[in-house]
Amino acid sequence: MIKTDSRSILRRIVIxxxxxxxxxxxxxGWTVTQINLDRPQEPVRQQNVTNALRELLSPNVFTQDYEIxxxxxxxxxxxxxxxxxxxxxxTPDDGTPYIVVTPTCASSGDTVTVSGYNFYPETLxxxxxxxxxxxxxxxxxxxxxxxxxxxxxxxxxxAEIEVPRIRGSSGETHTIEIQDxxxxxxxxxxxxxxxxxxxxxxxxxxxxxxxxxxxxxxAILSFFAAHNLMxxxxxxxxxxxxxxxxxPIGWWLGTLVLGAIxxxxxxxxxxxxxNGSASTLFIALGAVVATRRRSIQPESxxxxxxGVLMTALIAVIVVAALGLLGGVGILIxxxxxxxxxxxxxxxxxxxxxxIQLLILPISGITGAFVFATAGISLTRPAxxxxxxxxxxxxxxxxxxxxxxxxxxxxxxxGMQAAWLGLLTPIIAAAMGGAVLPGIYNRLLxxxxxxxxxxxxxxxxxxxALFTITFSVLKVERAIVIGALPPTNAAFAIGEMVIYxxxxxxxxxxxxxxxxxxxxxxxxxxxxxxxxxYNTTRxxxxxxxxxxxxxxxxxxxxxVGIGPFAGVLALTLHSIASLGKLYSxxxxxxxxxxxxxxxxxxxxxxxxxxxxxxxxxxxPYIAFTMYRWDINVRMSTIIGFVxxxxxxxxxxxxxxxxxxxxxGVAVLAIAxxxxxxxxxxxxxxxxxx
Numbered sequence: 180m181i182k183t184d185s186r187s188i189l190r191r192i193v194i195x196x197x198x199x200x201x202x203x204x205x206x207x208g209w210t211v212t213q214i215n216l217d218r219p220q221e222p223v224r225q226q227n228v229t230n231a232l233r234e235l236l237s238p239n240v241f242t243q244d245y246e247i248x249x250x251x252x253x254x255x256x257x258x259x260x261x262x263x264x265x266x267x268x269x270t271p272d273d274g275t276p277y278i279v280v281t282p283t284c285a286s287s288g289d290t291v292t293v294s295g296y297n298f299y300p301e302t303l304x305x306x307x308x309x310x311x312x313x314x315x316x317x318x319x320x321x322x323x324x325x326x327x328x329x330x331x332x333x334x335x336x337x338a339e340i341e342v343p344r345i346r347g348s349s350g351e352t353h354t355i356e357i358q359d360x361x362x363x364x365x366x367x368x369x370x371x372x373x374x375x376x377x378x379x380x381x382x383x384x385x386x387x388x389x390x391x392x393x394x395x396x397x398a399i400l401s402f403f404a405a406h407n408l409m410x411x412x413x414x415x416x417x418x419x420x421x422x423x424x425x426x427p428i429g430w431w432l433g434t435l436v437l438g439a440i441x442x443x444x445x446x447x448x449x450x451x452x453x454n455g456s457a458s459t460l461f462i463a464l465g466a467v468v469a470t471r472r473r474s475i476q477p478e479s480x481x482x483x484x485x486g487v488l489m490t491a492l493i494a495v496i497v498v499a500a501l502g503l504l505g506g507v508g509i510l511i512x513x514x515x516x517x518x519x520x521x522x523x524x525x526x527x528x529x530x531x532x533x534i535q536l537l538i539l540p541i542s543g544i545t546g547a548f549v550f551a552t553a554g555i556s557l558t559r560p561a562x563x564x565x566x567x568x569x570x571x572x573x574x575x576x577x578x579x580x581x582x583x584x585x586x587x588x589x590x591x592x593g594m595q596a597a598w599l600g601l602l603t604p605i606i607a608a609a610m611g612g613a614v615l616p617g618i619y620n621r622l623l624x625x626x627x628x629x630x631x632x633x634x635x636x637x638x639x640x641x642x643a644l645f646t647i648t649f650s651v652l653k654v655e656r657a658i659v660i661g662a663l664p665p666t667n668a669a670f671a672i673g674e675m676v677i678y679x680x681x682x683x684x685x686x687x688x689x690x691x692x693x694x695x696x697x698x699x700x701x702x703x704x705x706x707x708x709x710x711x712y713n714t715t716r717x718x719x720x721x722x723x724x725x726x727x728x729x730x731x732x733x734x735x736x737x738v739g740i741g742p743f744a745g746v747l748a749l750t751l752h753s754i755a756s757l758g759k760l761y762s763x764x765x766x767x768x769x770x771x772x773x774x775x776x777x778x779x780x781x782x783x784x785x786x787x788x789x790x791x792x793x794x795x796x797x798p799y800i801a802f803t804m805y806r807w808d809i810n811v812r813m814s815t816i817i818g819f820v821x822x823x824x825x826x827x828x829x830x831x832x833x834x835x836x837x838x839x840x841x842g843v844a845v846l847a848i849a850x851x852x853x854x855x856x857x858x859x860x861x862x863x864x865x866x867x
Contacts, residue, residue, distance in 0.1 A: 231838050238842030242369035245302075245360035250276050251309070254291065255284035256342070257349040270296075276334075280355050287344040290321065291355075292337060299361045300332045308343050309354040316343055330359065371840045375825060379847045382824035385742045386810030389749035394803060396754045401761030402787065403715040408765060412708030412783075417562040417570065417701025420577035422551035427584060433546015434539050440495060441502035441538040448506020449531075487553040494549045498542055505534030562701050575697030582610060582692020583685040587677075590652070590684035594664050597657040603684050604648040610691045611644025612637040617698030648687055652680060715758075722755035731817040742823025749810045749817065756809075760802045761795070768794045804859035811855055815848055 218224060255265050265283045276297045285291050293306060305327050308316040318340040320328050330336045340355075368376075402408055512528015515521045565573065586603055593600040615636040620627045628636055649655065656662055664680040671677065677685075699705075730748035738744050772790035781789070818826020825844050832841040 234838035235842040235845060237839055238846050239369050239839040240372050240843055240846065241366050243366045244363045246363045247358055248276070248361055249356055249358050250278055250295075251354045251356040252278050252280050253283075253352050254280050254342075254355055256345075256351050256353060257286050258282075258284040276359075278355065278357055285342045287342050287348075289342045290339050291342060292339050293355060293357070294338075295330070295336045295357060296334065298330045298334045298336065298359055300330060300334045302330050302359050302361060303327045304330050304336065304357055304359040306338060306340055307356040307358065308340075309356055310343075310345055310348065311351045311353060315356070318343070369843070371843050375828065375843045375847050378825040378828045378844075379851055381742055382811060382814045382818075382826070383851065385745050385814050385824050386749060386807055389746045389753055389810050390803060390807045392746075392750045393753035393757055393806075397757035397761055398799065400715055400719065400754070400758040401765060402791075403711050404719060404758055404762035405765035406712055407768075407770070408787070408791070409708030409712035412706075412711070413704040414707045415559075415562060415701065416574060416696060416699055416703040416705045417577065418555045418559055419705050419707060420574070420581045420696060420701070421554045421558050421562075423581045424577060424584065425550040425554040426547045429547035429550025430543040431546075432550065434543040437494065437498045437542035437546050438539045441498045441505075441542050444499045444502025445506040445509070445531075445535055445538065448503040449509040450506075483556050487556055490552060491549050494545045498538070498545060501534060501541065502538055505531045505538065507531065508534065565701070567700065567702075570701040571697050571699075574699060574701045574703075575693045577701070578692035578694070578696025579689040580692075581696070582688035582690070584688070585610075585692070586684040586688030587681050590664075590681045593652075593654075593657075593684075594666075594678070594680060597661045597663065600652065600654045600657045600664065603652060604645045604654060607648040607684075607687055607691060608641040608645035610688070610695060612641040613695040613699070614644070614691060615640040617695055621698050644687075644691060648684070651683055651687065716762075719755045719758045719762075722751060723759065725752070727752045727813050727817055728820060731822040732820045735821040740821035740823075740827075745814055745817045745822030745824055748822060749813060752813070753806055753810060757802060757806055760806075761799060764795050764798045764802070765791060801859075801862065804862050808852065808855045808859050812848075812852055 252268055258264060267279055267281075267283050270279070271277055274297055276295065278293055278295045281292045281294070295304075298304070306318045306320070308318050310316070317326050319326060321339040321341070328336065328338060508527045508529075508531025510531075512524055512531055515524040562570075586607060589603045589606050593603050616628045616633050619636060652664070657664065664678070667679045668676045669679045669682040727748045730751055731744055734744035734747040738747065768791060772794070773786055776786045776790045814822065814824045815826040815829065818824045818828070819830045821827060825848060829841055829844040829848075832838075832844065
């Protein structure tokens with residue numbers, strides 16, 4: 180009983196301490212955020228915010244033409260000494276507007292009453308004092324701070340004004356004039372509304388194009404970022420190392436050979452080399468060859484060679500067909516300039532130019548893929564046949580090559596910016612995490628490292644390699660003072676110069692890769708899926724953490740002010756966001772269809788196509804519509820840094836303190852976002 184009471188008291192004390200700590204944290208946050216309730220109560224600030232809100236809530240959506248009419252009457256300054264008062268002018272009886280001033284004479288500083296009759300009802304009017312020299316002086320109505328006032332709905336008004344102080348005007352007859360704005364013609368949209376509507380259309384399509392471009396990359400990345408799909412993916416370490424070692428050679432040959440083929444095909448398609456119609460024949464021939472069924476049996480070396488050659492041929496046909504399409508697009512882009520055909524021509528021409536820009540990278544990636552696939556296909560039987568000692572030796576050799584290539588690539592990236600230098604120590608730490616467990620298991624094979632002990636060994640190895648690499652490459656120098664690594668050449672391979680910084684990273688990578696791969700051997704199963712999952716997730720999280728406003732600022736510097744910069748910024752951020760949403764949807768799918776297909780002997784690609792894709796298409800459509808809605812709102816903010824759309828116009832109007840015009844933009848944004856929200860909600864309900 181005493182023990183229970185003690186625990187209860189202790190629990191209450193802990194809760195009380197937690198509440199006090201939370202209170203202190205909130206109090207500190209309140210102070211740090213400089214919340215001051217005195218400033219909002221200042222009369223000037225209250226008046227300013229009231230005026231701003233009043234104008235924002237009175238948007239200049241409509242306008243009408245007005246005719247400015249003037250009516251006047253006379254007044255004597257300083258009444259005569261004998262007390263006589265001038266008679267008021269006769270009032271017209273034909274219904275025309277007129278004004279009466281009472282009294283008809285007054286001294287400077289006195290207040291006189293001006294009455295008007297037969298004016299257009301509920302229109303703005305202004306009172307002017309016209310001296311003998313013809314100078315107009317605006318007179319504000321007593322009790323008002325505005326220069327204008329509104330005529331009553333019966334066409335009359337009564338206003339009190341103060342007689343101005345004008346030297347040497349005693350005994351002179353001055354004029355009191357009223358100017359009223361009489362509406363003429365029908366009500367129409369204002370020029371501001373027309374401009375906002377134009378920019379709003381630009382904003383909608385800016386967000387639409389950014390969303391459409393991001394769909395395909397996001398969908399592809401989502402499969403790599405789905406843990407349930409990537410977790411089972413494993414690959415023999417020997418095959419992986421051979422494929423990785425062949426990637427640079429494949430890239431080089433791809434850019435050299437396939438790049439030349441693609442460039443030639445672009446010339447053919449655009450009509451620069453031959454008749455542009457020849458592209459149809461090439462594309463048809465490629466389609467026939469690429470779609471022919473082949474029975475490839477990996478047991479036969481000859482058929483494996485044939486499969487490699489067919490893969491290379493298909494790669495050539497794909498690059499050639501892509502080049503032809505790009506060339507035809509460039510050709511179509513020169514045909515029309517005006518009207519709807521001009522829009523289509525410009526769009527197709529831009530796609531052709533995009534293919535022309537990307538043909539070399541695409542050729543390099545294709546060549547790297549072909550070489551890596553060929554290496555895996557041709558060496559897999561040999562790797563299975565070699566015994567354990569040779570497998571460990573071969574693994575060490577391949578590990579040296581691949582480790583050096585990996586850290587050389589990361590070091591090259593690290594030379595471009597100071598904080599990118601952290602990439603090499605991080606990758607070295609990831610590689611080093613396998614060193615200590617490998618050494619331990621090799622020395623004590625009867626008691627292999629498992630569980631938390633293995634995790635501890637990995638952590639120690641990772642920290643050690645990170646520290647060593649960080650120190651050897653002097654990354655702290657780049658981080659602290661922002662200096663890039665020196666570009667001293669260590670040696671050259673042909674025309675390629677290897678810098679000392681890269682060479683040091685290569686040495687570390689070769690040592691770590693050789694040790695870890697040597698202990699593991701070529702037959703060890705490497706978790707390729709886990710690496711791809713973690714890498715993809717890291718990239719998506721990094722891109723999502725950067726606000727589109729910052730991306731827009733960078734792209735404005737690159738491509739200039741306009742909606743193009745906004746499209747690029749929104750596209751990059753949409754890829755990261757949609758990739759995360761798509762991948763989480765894949766992780767939540769029903770695994771039943773996947774297990775059913777795997778039980779029938781279906782491969783991984785068939786399983787994804789027939790068990791995963793049908794389940795994720797409806798939520799993909801819903802997420803895409805939701806992203807379009809988000810992009811419309813984000814484009815407003817991006818416009819503040821020059822990213823085009825209605826946001827750019829809104830920023831200009833706010834800077835000029837034109838709050839009524841800014842209110843039009845705010846109203847348009849609210850209407851469009853509401854419509855898109857309802858539309859996307861309706862579509863999501865139908866497809867989910």
